[in-house]
Amino acid sequence: xxxxxxxxxxxxxxxxxxxxxxxxxxxxxxxxxxxxxxxxxxxxxxxxxxxxxxxxxxxxxxxxxxxxxxxxxxxxxxxxxxxxxxxxxxxxxxxxxxxxxxxxxxxxxxxxxxxxxxxxxxxxxxxxxxxxxx
Amino acid sequence: xxxxxxxxxxxxxxxxxxxxxxxxxxxxxxxxxxxxxxxxxxxxxxxxxxxxxxxxxxxxxxxxxxxxxxxxxxxxxxxxxxxxxxxxxxxxxxxxxxxxxxxxxxxxxxxxxxxxxxxxxxxxxxxxxxxxxxxxxxxxxxxxxxxxxxxxxxxxxxxxxxxxxxxxxxxxxxxxxxxxxxxxxxxxxxxxxxxxxxxxxxxxxxxxxxxxxxxxxxxxxxxxxxxxxxxxxxxxxxxxxxxxxxxxxxxxxxxxxxxxxxxxxxxxxxxxxxxxxxxxxxxxxxxxxxxxxxxxxxxxxxxxxxxxxxxxxxxxxxxxxxxxxxxxxxxxxxxxxxxxxxxxxxxxxxxxxxxxxxxxxxxxxxxxxxxxxxxxxxxxxxxxxxxxxxxxxxxxxxxxx
Ligand code: B12
Numbered sequence: 001x002x003x004x005x006x007x008x009x010x011x012x013x014x015x016x017x018x019x020x021x022x023x024x025x026x027x028x029x030x031x032x033x034x035x036x037x038x039x040x041x042x043x044x045x046x047x048x049x050x051x052x053x054x055x056x057x058x059x060x061x062x063x064x065x066x067x068x069x070x071x072x073x074x075x076x077x078x079x080x081x082x083x084x085x086x087x088x089x090x091x092x093x094x095x096x097x098x099x100x101x102x103x104x105x106x107x108x109x110x111x112x113x114x115x116x117x118x119x120x121x122x123x124x125x126x127x128x129x130x131x132x133x134x
Numbered sequence: 135x136x137x138x139x140x141x142x143x144x145x146x147x148x149x150x151x152x153x154x155x156x157x158x159x160x161x162x163x164x165x166x167x168x169x170x171x172x173x174x175x176x177x178x179x180x181x182x183x184x185x186x187x188x189x190x191x192x193x194x195x196x197x198x199x200x201x202x203x204x205x206x207x208x209x210x211x212x213x214x215x216x217x218x219x220x221x222x223x224x225x226x227x228x229x230x231x232x233x234x235x236x237x238x239x240x241x242x243x244x245x246x247x248x249x250x251x252x253x254x255x256x257x258x259x260x261x262x263x264x265x266x267x268x269x270x271x272x273x274x275x276x277x278x279x280x281x282x283x284x285x286x287x288x289x290x291x292x293x294x295x296x297x298x299x300x301x302x303x304x305x306x307x308x309x310x311x312x313x314x315x316x317x318x319x320x321x322x323x324x325x326x327x328x329x330x331x332x333x334x335x336x337x338x339x340x341x342x343x344x345x346x347x348x349x350x351x352x353x354x355x356x357x358x359x360x361x362x363x364x365x366x367x368x369x370x371x372x373x374x375x376x377x378x379x380x381x382x383x384x385x386x387x388x389x390x391x392x393x394x395x396x397x398x399x400x401x402x403x404x405x406x407x408x409x410x411x412x413x414x415x416x417x418x419x420x421x422x423x424x425x426x427x428x429x430x431x432x433x434x435x436x437x438x439x440x441x442x443x444x445x446x447x448x449x450x451x452x453x454x455x456x457x458x459x460x461x462x463x464x465x466x467x468x469x470x471x472x473x474x475x476x477x478x479x480x481x482x483x484x485x486x487x488x489x490x491x492x493x494x495x496x497x498x499x500x501x502x503x504x505x506x507x508x509x510x511x512x513x514x515x516x517x518x519x520x521x522x523x524x525x526x527x528x529x530x531x532x533x534x535x
Contacts, residue, residue, distance in 0.1 A: 032304045045204035046304060051254040078230070 001130065002052040004043060006034030007089075009067040013060035016089065016119070020058060023123055029054075040067055044074045047083055054126070056086045062093040065104075072109040084130065088114035088122050138181035139523045141343055141516075142166055142190040142329070143370055146480065149174050150520055151181070157483065167331040183337040187523050190323050190332075191343035191370065196243035196315075199269070201227045203249030203257050208278065211299050211306045212248045218308070219315035229257065232265050242271040244318060246311070247286070248278040252298050255281025263289050273318065277311045316345075343519070344368070344375050347478070350522035351377055354476065357521060360511055364474035365467070366518065367453060369446060369481040374453050382467040407445065414448045419500055423451060426496055446481050447493040454497045470502055478513035487512055 003024050007017050014036050021033045032050050034042055047055050059067070064087065071085070087110050091101050098115055105113040112129060114122040139150040147170065148157045158173045160166070171178065178186075198221045202208030209226050216223055224242060227235045229249060245266070249257040257279065266274070275294040276286050287293045296310040323329060323342050332340060347368060354360050366377040411434050414420050424431055424444075433441050457467045477490055491510050498507045 034304075039206075042206040045206035048204050049207045049249065049254070049300060050251050050304060 001028070001054065002030045002032070002050055003054040003056055004032045004034065004046040004050060004052045005056040005058070006038035006043060007036040008038055008040065008043070008057050008059050009061075009063050010037060011059055011061045011063065012036045016058055016060060019119060020056065023119060024056075027123065027127070040070055040074060044078055044080070047080060048078055052083065054084045054086060054130075056088070056126075058089040059087065059091060060089045062090055064089070064091050068105065068108045068110070075109050084112070084126075084133075085110045086112040086114070086122075086126060088117060088119075091115040136185060137524070138177065138186045139520060140170070140186065140188045141346075141519060142170075142188065142332075143343070143480070144191065145370070148516060148519075149177060150516065150523075151177055153177075155516055155520075165331065166328045167334070170332075170335075178335060183335060186336040187338050188332055188336050189341045189343045189346045189519075189523065190329055196319055196322055197222045197224045197240065198244045198246055198315075199223075199225050199227065199238060199242050199271075200246045200248070201229060201232065201262070201265075202247075203229050203278070207300055207304065208248040208250075212246050212277065212311070214306065215299060215308050215311050216246065216315060219312050219319060221315050221319065227265070229262070232261050235265070237265075237268045240270075242269060243322070244273040244275060244315070245269065245271045247274070247276045248299060250279035250282065250298075251300055251302055251304060252280045253302070255279055255285075257282055258286060262286075266290060275311070275314060320345075344377075346522035347375070347518055348377055348522070349525050350518050351379075353521060353525065354518065357517070358476070358511055358513075359474075359509070360476055361473035361509065363472060364476055364508075365472060366476045366478060366513075367450065368479040369449050369453070369477070370479045374449055376453060376457060378457075378467055382469075382471065410445060410449060410452070413452055417452060417455060419451075419455075420448070422500070423448070423493075423496060427492075443484060443489065446485055447489060450477070450481075450490065450493050451497055454494070455501065458501055460501060469498075470504060472508045474509045474511055476511045476513055476518070478516065478518050482512045482514040485512075 005017070005020055005024065007013060017033065017036060021031050024031045032046055032052065034046055043055055043057060046052070057064075057068075068087065075085070087105055091105065091113070092115065096115070101115045102113045112126060114125070136152070141148045143160075146157055146159045147166075148155055156174075161169050164172070198216050200209060200212045200216065200223065202212055205228060209228065213223060213226065221244070224238050224240065225236075247258075247262070273294065274290060274292060275296060276283060277296050277299045279298060283295045287295060294314070296314055297307065299307050299311050301307045319342060323340070329340060347366065351366065354364065354366070355362050363379045363381050365379075365382070368375040368377070414434065415431075421431065424433070427444060427447065429444055433444050454469065458469055459466055475494060487510065490512065491507070494510060495507045498504045
């Protein structure tokens with residue numbers, strides 16, 4: 001399984017990104033880590049160049065929403081219908097309910113949304129999702 | 135110094151010997167060799183072929199068109215390598231939009247095709263071949279996924295295949311493409327009939343001038359009053375070059391070379407005067423700038439000493455604009471972190487330190503919103519070039535030992 005990952009926008013919180021890289025590799029994935037400070041276009045372009053199965057974006061500083069609105073548009077332009085789009089981290093500023101956040105990000109085009117979910121719990125859910133899909 | 139150093143430019147040549155540096159305007163009715171022999175016969179006769187070193191920038195470089203699968207990787211990486219090899223990028227084509235892309239009218243020296251990591255294939259199809267049929271080019275090179283190499287070479291005549299510039303980890307691999315382009319550039323320069331003739335007076339390899347300047351960069355801060363990070367702006371008759379430290383680039387590309395280079399083919403003050411003026415008129419700040427310099431736009435149509443000075447000041451401004459955030463087509467440099475700007479080339483013989491400083495402070499105030507500007511160093515004695523030549527020569531003699 002090929003996964004492109006990184007931290008979206010002007011976000012420089014790097015610790016989770018390193019952990020994600022290591023955890024995905026431990027789970028047998030081929031990881032393309034774009035690191036912090038990555039734009040949405042770079043994510044999509046990386047998926048195209050590597051023919052990745054999964055795009056896993058993280059966002060910690062609360063600005064993801066501003067960045068991810070264009071996702072649907074980019075996704076259609078490159079015809080990336082089969083790619084699974086995942087986002088996790090701190091997806092809102094301050095307190096927010098999952099019941100608000102998850103549908104909102106799904107409407108932007110994400111298949112799986114993990115707001116303040118522990119990494120391993122999220123990755124287990126992702127593995128299950130991939131299994132169910134195939 | 136026991137060597138004779140000669141630099142052949144598009145507008146003048148300079149000669150450096152024990153007796154110092156002299157500079158001569160080219161006589162375009164003569165070929166370079168005859169011109170040089172007429173003007174410098176005395177000096178030339180004093181040096182043996184082994185002690186004569188020549189470099190040339192007499193023909194502003196090669197042109198390329200790049201076709202790539204994405205902006206952030208294939209096109210960005212290929213652009214970076216092309217710039218570094220001294221190649222002028224005429225246009226880039228995003229493969230997904232190839233059918234709507236315009237066809238450049240000029241003959242291209244080289245077309246570069248790139249896309250994908252090695253384990254992925256199937257990026258290209260008939261659309262590529264149809265587009266290529268409409269182009270005129272002398273060389274074509276593929277530096278994308280090895281999976282597509284076979285298919286492409288079956289469909290594209292004389293396709294040169296080199297290792298993928300995108301690594302399996304999606305990082306940049308400069309190696310083979312950079313070498314290939316640098317060699318093409320080198321061949322182009324020394325292949326010119328005019329230049330070949332110069333081997334009558336030297337037994338050493340003739341290098342391209344930008345290559346020589348680039349070689350001196352790691353030593354500049356030790357030899358001059360220059361503080362890192364710095365840029366070197368070489369404003370010549372046909373082209374303007376910027377050499378910069380990789381630390382100044384705003385992305386996290388991994389490369390080996392410390393210093394990169396950008397060439398602006400059409401920003402020279404003599405040979406490409408027309409395009410320089412055109413670029414100036416299209417710059418939204420230029421009228422303000424002319425007012426600041428106390429002249430009107432009519433100066434651009436004049437042929438005077440004063441007009442030349444203004445043009446040179448404009449070219450400093452335009453070239454800084456091109457690497458600033460104003461312009462995303464080229465590499466964006468972190469100009470706010472710059473400590474020194476070194477100016478070299480013909481410009482240092484015409485402009486005073488104050489004139490350079492005034493234009494650079496205008497740029498920093500207007501475009502960067504900064505009141506503090508980097509220190510400005512005028513390399514008016516061509517020391518950078520001499521340093522590069524001597525450096526090259528010493529390294530070669532070391533490897534020969
Ligand atoms: C260290 C830190 C910093 C350091 C970062 C250093 C660095 N280079 O990494 C510095 C001081 C630079 C910093 C700066 C800022 N920070 Co800060 N920072 C933190 C802090 C204290 C720890 C982050 C960390 O490394 N945690 C350890 C890692 C392992 O945990 P994690 O990042 O939470 O990731 C876990 C999960 O979120 C999850 N996860 C992450 N991504 C994904 C993806 C998927 C798919 C899944 C399933 C799970 C998942 O897995 C990880 C492991 O379980 C947090 C507060 C906190 N205690 O969490 C604030 C925090 C993240 N920062 C915050 C803010 C606001 C900022 C600033 C804007 C502050 C400012 N005003 O300047 C800037 C932003 C700078 C920028 N451009 O991004 C806020 C974000 C608020 C929000 N989203 O609502 C936080 C939450 C603090 C707070 N409570 O206000 N910060």
